[in-house]
Amino acid sequence: MAAGSAIQIPSRLPLLLTHEGVLLPGSTMRTSVDSPRNMQLVRSRLLKGTSLRSTIIGVIPNTSDPTSDCDDLPSLHRIGTAALAVQVVGSNWPKPHYTLLVTGLCRFQILQLLKEKPYPVAEVEQLDRLEQFTNQHKSEEELGELSEQFYKYAVQLVEMLDMSVPAVAKLRRLLDNLPREALPDILTSIIRTSNQEKLQILDAVRLEERFKMTIPLLVRQIEGLKLLQKTRKPKQDDDKRVVAIRPNRRSNHIPSTTEDEEEEEDHDDVVMLEKKIRTSSMSEQALKVCLKEIKRLKKMPQSMPEYALTRNYLELMVELPWSKSTKDRLEIRAARIVLDNDHYAMEKLKKRVLEYLAVRQLKNNLKGPILCFVGPPGVGKTSVGRSIAKTLGREFHRIALGGVCDQSDIRGHRRTYVGSMPGRIINGLKTVGVNNPVFLLDEVDKLAKSLQGDPAAALLEVLDPEQNHSFTDHYLNVAFDLSQVLFIATANTTATIPPALLDRMEVIQVPGYTQEEKIEIAHRHLIPKQLEQHGLTPQQIQIPQVTTLDIITRYTREAGVRSLDRKLGAICRAVAVKVAEGQHKETKPDRAEVGEEDCKEHVTEDAKSESISDTADLALPPEMPILIDFHALKDILGPPMYEMEVSERLNQPGVAIGLAWTPLGGEIMFVEASRMDGEGQLTLTGQLGDVMKESAHLAISWLRSNAKRYQLTNASGSFDLLDNTDIHLHFPAGAVTKDGPSAGVTIVTCLASLFSGRLVCSDVAMTGEITLRGLVLPVGGIKDKVLAAHRAGLKRIIIPQRNEKDLEEIAVNVRQDLTFVMASCLDEVLNAAFDGGFAVKPRVERLNSKL
Ligand SMILES: Nc1ncnc2c1ncn2[C@@H]1O[C@H](COP(=O)(O)OP(=O)(O)OP(=O)(O)O)[C@@H](O)[C@H]1O
Numbered sequence: 001m002a003a004g005s006a007i008q009i010p011s012r013l014p015l016l017l018t019h020e021g022v023l024l025p026g027s028t029m030r031t032s033v034d035s036p037r038n039m040q041l042v043r044s045r046l047l048k049g050t051s052l053r054s055t056i057i058g059v060i061p062n063t064s065d066p067t068s069d070c071d072d073l074p075s076l077h078r079i080g081t082a083a084l085a086v087q088v089v090g091s092n093w094p095k096p097h098y099t100l101l102v103t104g105l106c107r108f109q110i111l112q113l114l115k116e117k118p119y120p121v122a123e124v125e126q127l128d129r130l131e132q133f134t135n136q137h138k139s140e141e142e143l144g145e146l147s148e149q150f151y152k153y154a155v156q157l158v159e160m161l162d163m164s165v166p167a168v169a170k171l172r173r174l175l176d177n178l179p180r181e182a183l184p185d186i187l188t189s190i191i192r193t194s195n196q197e198k199l200q201i202l203d204a205v206r207l208e209e210r211f212k213m214t215i216p217l218l219v220r221q222i223e224g225l226k227l228l229q230k231t232r233k234p235k236q237d238d239d240k241r242v243v244a245i246r247p248n249r250r251s252n253h254i255p256s257t258t259e260d261e262e263e264e265e266d267h268d269d270v271v272m273l274e275k276k277i278r279t280s281s282m283s284e285q286a287l288k289v290c291l292k293e294i295k296r297l298k299k300m301p302q303s304m305p306e307y308a309l310t311r312n313y314l315e316l317m318v319e320l321p322w323s324k325s326t327k328d329r330l331e332i333r334a335a336r337i338v339l340d341n342d343h344y345a346m347e348k349l350k351k352r353v354l355e356y357l358a359v360r361q362l363k364n365n366l367k368g369p370i371l372c373f374v375g376p377p378g379v380g381k382t383s384v385g386r387s388i389a390k391t392l393g394r395e396f397h398r399i400a401l402g403g404v405c406d407q408s409d410i411r412g413h414r415r416t417y418v419g420s421m422p423g424r425i426i427n428g429l430k431t432v433g434v435n436n437p438v439f440l441l442d443e444v445d446k447l448a449k450s451l452q453g454d455p456a457a458a459l460l461e462v463l464d465p466e467q468n469h470s471f472t473d474h475y476l477n478v479a480f481d482l483s484q485v486l487f488i489a490t491a492n493t494t495a496t497i498p499p500a501l502l503d504r505m506e507v508i509q510v511p512g513y514t515q516e517e518k519i520e521i522a523h524r525h526l527i528p529k530q531l532e533q534h535g536l537t538p539q540q541i542q543i544p545q546v547t548t549l550d551i552i553t554r555y556t557r558e559a560g561v562r563s564l565d566r567k568l569g570a571i572c573r574a575v576a577v578k579v580a581e582g583q584h585k586e587t588k589p590d591r592a593e594v595g596e597e598d599c600k601e602h603v604t605e606d607a608k609s610e611s612i613s614d615t616a617d618l619a620l621p622p623e624m625p626i627l628i629d630f631h632a633l634k635d636i637l638g639p640p641m642y643e644m645e646v647s648e649r650l651n652q653p654g655v656a657i658g659l660a661w662t663p664l665g666g667e668i669m670f671v672e673a674s675r676m677d678g679e680g681q682l683t684l685t686g687q688l689g690d691v692m693k694e695s696a697h698l699a700i701s702w703l704r705s706n707a708k709r710y711q712l713t714n715a716s717g718s719f720d721l722l723d724n725t726d727i728h729l730h731f732p733a734g735a736v737t738k739d740g741p742s743a744g745v746t747i748v749t750c751l752a753s754l755f756s757g758r759l760v761c762s763d764v765a766m767t768g769e770i771t772l773r774g775l776v777l778p779v780g781g782i783k784d785k786v787l788a789a790h791r792a793g794l795k796r797i798i799i800p801q802r803n804e805k806d807l808e809e810i811a812v813n814v815r816q817d818l819t820f821v822m823a824s825c826l827d828e829v830l831n832a833a834f835d836g837g838f839a840v841k842p843r844v845e846r847l848n849s850k851l
Contacts, residue, residue, distance in 0.1 A: 008126070009082040009108060013058035014045050015120040016083075016100075017074070022198035023059045023081045025104040025128060026182050027189035031059075034097035037073075041119035042098045046085050055085045058124060059102060060110075061199055073116045079127070079203055082108050104185070107205065127205050146211040147180040153218040154187055160225045181207055184214040191221045270297060273314055281323040286478040290317050313415060316422065317476070321429060325436040325484060328392050330361040335391035342387045343380055344524050345517045348809070349373065352508050353388060370463050372444065372489040372502075375510030376665035376784070378560025381490040382442060384510075388488065389438035397428045402443040407453030410462065412475035422475040425462055425482065436484035444501065445491035445663075456498045463487055463504045492663035511783045512559025512665040514814050515552055515791060522548045526565045534572040541575045542625040543568070550633060554640035557791070559665025559784060567637060574636040575626050651762075654754035656833065658746030659767040659789055659797070660738065661781030666788030668765055670732050671743065671750045675715065678726025686731030689739025695770065696729055699747040702774055702826065703755065710830075710838065712755035721755055742779035744770035745798065748826055749833045760833050765789045766798035774826040782806035790814050798823050798832050 016031075016038055023029045033042055045054055059081050064074035087101035106128040114121045154175055161168040171190065178186070188201045197217060204210040277290045293310055300307045335357050339350045356371060373381040382398065389396035404410070413420035421427075428439060447456045461467050462482060470479035489505055491497055497505075513521065527543060548564075556563040626632075634640075654673040659666060684696055700721070703712060707719040714725040721727075729747065731738055745768040753760045767785055769777040778800045786807075789797050795817075799807075801824040807815065821832040830838035 009056055009105065009124070010053055011123060011125075012114065012121055013056065013082060013108065013124050014041050015058045015060050015076070015080065015110075015122055016041055016102075017060050017062040017076070017120075019062050022061045022195055022202055023083055023102060023104045024185040024189045024198060024202060025081055025106050026178075026186040028086070028101065028103045029059075029189075031100050031102065032097055033100055034095065037119045039096070039098065042088060042100065044118070046088050046100075056082055056105070057085060057102070058108060058110075058122065059083045059104070061195070061202070063199075073113075073120055076110060076113070076120070076122075077199075079107055079109050079205070080124075081202065082106055082124075082126070107202065109205075143208055143211075146208060146215075150183065150211050150215055150218070151175070151180060153215060153222065154183060157187075157191070157218055157222050157225070160222065160229070184210040188214055188217060191217060192224075193217055270294065270311075273297075273311070273318065276318045277314065280318050282317060282320070283322060283478065283481075286317060286322070286476075289478050290314055309415065309420075313475075316426075316430065319430050319433075320426070320476075320480065321433050321435045322480075323435065325434050326394055328394065328436075330357060330392060332358050332361060335388075338391045339384070339387055342390075342525075343384060344521045345513060346380060346384070346510065349384060349508055349510050353384065357388075357391070368465070369506040370487045370489060370504060372491060372494075372497075372505035372507050373510050374445075374491045374494055374507050376512050376559035376663065377492060378558060378562030378565075379510045379512060380560070381510055382440060385438065385440040385488045385490065388486075392438065392486070394486065395432040395434050395437035396440070397432050397437050398440045398442055399424050399428055400442045401455070401459075402446040403448060404455045405448035405450035405452065407455045407458040408474065410455050410458035412473040414474045415477070420475055423458075423473050425471070426473045426476060426480065429480070429485075435481065436486070438486045438488060441487060441489040443491065444489045445493055445496045447498075454498075456501050460500055460504065463489075463501070495663075511809070512787050513561065514787055514811050515549065516811070516813055518552050518561055518564060519545055519548050521561050522552075522564060522568065526561065526568055530565070530568045530572045533569070534576045536572055536576060536579065539625055540579050541572065541628065543571065543628045547628050547630070547633060550630060550640075551637070553791070553793075554642055555633075555637055557642050559787070571628055571633075571636055575628075578626060651759070653757050653759055654750060656746050656750035656753060656760045657765040657794065658743045659765050659785035660740075660742070661784050666781060666784030666786070668788055668792045668794070669738070669743070669746075671746045672730045672732065673747075673750045673754045674728050675725050675754060676728070677715070677724055680722035680724070681726045682722075683726065683728040684730075685728070687738060688731060691741050692731075692739050692743055695741050695744040696747050698770055698772055699744060699751055700727065702748060702770065702772060703751050706774070707755070710752065710756065712752065714755070727751070727754075740779075741769035741777075742767045742781075744768060745776060745823070745826065745829045749829060752830055752838065753834070756838070758834055758838075761796065761835050763793075763795040764798065764833050765792075765794045765796075766829060766833065768798070768800040768803075768823065768829070770826060776800045776823045776825055776829060778802035783809050786810055786814065786818070790817060795819060796821060796832065798829055800824070 016033070017035075018031050018038075020031045021029055023031075033039055041057065045057065048054075061077050061080070062074060063077055081104040083102040083104050085100055085102050089099045091097060091099070106126055108124040108126050110122045111125050112123045114123055158168065158172050158175060161171075174186065175183070184201065184207075188198060193201075201210060201213055204213055274291075274294050277287065277294060282290065293314055297307065297310050297314070300310070332354060336350075336354055339353065343350065353371070356368070360368065373384065375381055385398075386396050408423065410423045410425060412423035412426060422430075425439070428437070429435065441459070444456075444459070447459070449456075462471060465483065468482040468485075471482045472479050494502055494507055523543075523545065531538065531541065551567050552564060555567050558564070628636075654675075656671050658669045658671055660669045661667075682696065682700060684693055688696075703710075704721050707713070707721055712721060713719055714721050714723055716724060718724075729750070731743075745766050748770060749760055749766060752758075767779055767782075769779055771777065782799060782803050783806060786797060786799075787810075796819045798821045801822040804820075804822050807820060821828070823829045823832065827838075
């Protein structure tokens with residue numbers, strides 16, 4: 001026996017169970033190993049073994065269903081092929097696995113399974129060599145005739161193939177040189193046969209049987225090739241190699257196998273894809289590219305990694321909404337109603353949005369500046385965007401840009417890149433399925449730069465109405481028209497938006513809400529929404545307005561309503577538990593009937609004053625609403641998080657309240673100062689920016705130059721305030737960076753208090769830039785700052801004279817609660833900040849007696 005006879009295989013072999021095909025002696029197969037059993041075998045035998053014997057394994061075709069592969073060893077096929085592992089390649093992607101290249105040596109049969117775990121090992125008997133001896137008594141003639149016939153067919157088959165192909169030429173040489181007995185196995189693994197047929201050949205232990213079974217397979221292949229050659233034109237010689245070994249089944253009517261079916265399915269898929277491409281309404285340029293790609297796809301073997309990539313690309317191209325759009329419903333009256341219904345207050349924003357839509361209605365298209373809503377978190381910027389889509393009857397898609405630092409996030413990767421994907425814009429279009437959605441670019445101020453490019457620069461093209469009709473995503477590599485998309489951007493501040501991007505947008509400021517507005521928003525929108533989300537009805541829970549005000553002032557400190565919404569959610573959750581428990585109790589049969597009525601009456605009377613944690617209210621009938629009062633609030637949300645601490649902090653000289661603007665809304669800010677013996681140094685703490693540090697120096701200089709006028713002295717009574725004195729100015733919330741000139745007046749007031757020893761009024765807050773000459777200059781963010789002061793319960797606000805016009809934006813009820821002092825110079829600021837004024841003291845001239 002040729003291949004097998006020269007080899008003596010070990011009597012104990014580890015067994016590799018393979019689903020992927022049948023290995024026959026003399027042939028080579030590549031198989032993927034990923035089941036735990038086989039992986040273990042590879043690791044402990046092939047990777048650790050050092051001798052040649054350790055690379056010999058038994059390959060057994062696993063005929064059990066691969067999907068039901070479990071821990072238990074399936075019933076083993078009796079006959080297998082001893083094989084030499086020629087190559088082991090490991091990979092961790094997409095999951096850990098090895099790829100083995102094995103060459104079949106000879107057949108063996110399993111005598112006894114010695115162990116099952118971690119991988120099966122069996123005692124085996126080598127078959128091919130045995131067969132050589134047992135067949136000796138066979139009549140030489142019979143086998144000779146069979147082998148002659150077999151050989152003839154084999155030669156005929158090989159001659160029909162293209163001899164210029166190296167593999168075919170090699171096969172021809174093998175036919176001449178290999179012993180005939182080895183040929184059935186080798187040819188069966190080369191020609192087109194199903195796994196089932198190969199398995200039959202493997203099981204044919206007797207040589208005579210093997211010859212007999214292989215001849216019909218050869219004949220079938222020859223017939224197929226003959227038919228094919230008739231139908232094929234001579235010029236298609238190029239494809240001969242592929243087609244000859246795998247003849248086209250449709251033309252020769254060979255019965256199909258499962259593999260063939262799969263192949264045909266794939267072929268059908270490609271045809272379908274081509275049809276879809278031709279019928280889709282993509283641009284001419286895109287169509288050209290797609291047709292070129294599909295031509296390549298048809299020629300590509302499916303095993304090539306590029307096959308899947310090209311296919312994914314083509315599928316995306318077909319799915320994109322090249323010309324599919326929704327019909328706009330631009331009706332201003334309806335838009336106003338939708339906006340009013342969805343959002344309380346925000347008059348300025350709604351007005352601007354309606355103007356924008358009205359112009360579009362008259363012009364009949366939506367080209368125009370990109371709106372950018374700028375304001376603190378939770379003031380409804382995103383939700384207004386959603387309402388705009390609703391009024392227009394368009395699809396809505398939100399693209400979160402926070403933290404995006406790679407420009408391929410916007411523009412996609414080139415297809416040559418491993419794991420390439422289209423950018424978020426193209427992905428969004430695929431998701432919504434129309435080419436005219438409303439895209440909300442959320443948090444444009446939080447785009448970051450990195451080595452992978454600047455995503456803001458990529459957005460420039462997207463947002464420019466003059467350019468975006470031919471937006472080219474790197475992945476698509478053809479232009480897509482974005483001109484129908486309505487882009488709306490949101491940001492917390494314009495300071496971090498790149499100027500070029502900001503220039504393309506029309507900024508609409510969305511300020512924070514007043515307490516009254518928050519109460520209305522809570523009762524009109526947030527509470528009903530939370531009740532619905534928690535399966536509660538207004539009959540089960542009652543949140544009075546005073547409670548809402550309590551939540552706003554004592555449990556949240558924000559410009560928007562997001563925390564408020566969360567707190568209301570927490571209340572609803574707690575109530576849901578009580579209601580569910582109550583229902584459960586009601587259905588319990590063992591509840592004491594006696595005295596229950598009395599208990600109910602008692603509870604009904606006292607319901608208002610009961611806290612939710614009282615066990616008595618569990619017995620409330622379901623129709624009795626649970627009232628959320630202050631006690632209930634404390635039980636559910638814990639002790640109040642914010643208390644009015646303003647007056648406590650202003651009980652000594654050297655403290656004043658300033659007003660600051662941050663991207664999160666307005667805030668009150670304490671400025672503290674202290675003095676001590678020293679060299680006249682000024683220390684500033686609280687993470688201050690350069691501008692703020694300069695304000696502090698300005699303030700000191702102004703006070704030093706006016707010290708005599710205001711009778712300000714240092715500890716030793718000198719008008720030179722820094723003489724033997726160090727000053728320390730601190731801005732609490734030390735971890736937060738602060739900058740800007742608007743703290744100037746506050747620093748002056750704080751130092752004036754320190755050096756005069758007088759207390760600043762506890763209900764005064766101020767903002768304004770100062771000059772060396774003592775003038776007060778206007779600052780920004782007045783509305784947010786005033787709202788913050790109002791939230792903190794302050795009563796008098798000092799603002800620069802030239803900011804008076806900004807007060808018009810503030811709601812009347814807030815203005816009524818506050819007293820505004822318009823200051824144009826520091827004298828006026830100091831006069832308003834101290835009780836009884838801070839007037840220049842007339843100097844008491846010491847009269848020298850001349851007597
Ligand atoms: N005026 C309003 N009327 C009704 N609901 C509002 C109003 N303002 C905000 N909300 C509600 O507050 C929640 C938060 O709003 P939204 O998510 O739109 O805030 P945002 O301003 O986009 O915040 P961010 O900047 O953090 O994205 C939403 O549930 C929204 O419905």
